[in-house]
Amino acid sequence: MRRYLLWMMLGMASSTGFAQDVRTDKTASVSFFSSTPLEDIKAQTMQAFTTLNVKTKEIYFKVPVNSFAFKYKLMKDHFNDSYLESGKYPAAEFKGVIITAADLSKDGKYAVVVKGDLLLHGVSRPYEEKGTLQIKGTEVISDANFQIKLVDHSIKIPSLMLENIAEVVDVTVHADYKP
16 A cells, blocks of 8 residues: 555656656665674565655665575574564665765766665664765666664564674665666
């Protein structure tokens, strides 16, 4: 239902010219990496949905938590059932704005800072992170790397697993926005 409302709003906006400013990517990449002396854990999804308004610099990401692919099925099961509880919290969402003074109507590569709120595991926290935007005509390519402290989002790691799962996870995001 939410997705339908978002698309309906974008559709209505197109009649007012707003949609000309909006870029989307329905297959954005989000990956994470957790490293400990005992084990490295990495996973990726290509099912993130994101929008970027090049005029207002607003950005939105929605990531289905259960869409992450892991090397082993057991890792995916533990991730979804025990840690992220994807049945209870099916998506992670980020809503923010680019606070850097960059003219996104001109071609070029820009170092930017994005400020917003990440809703993960039912807990919303403010983030301010660096990234890059490359403008090529109407296409915008974005990349960012940042860290998430699991405790900040009430993601509990059993003491038995503390040597296997890092308390801070590296996250990489890549999107190819198109009109």
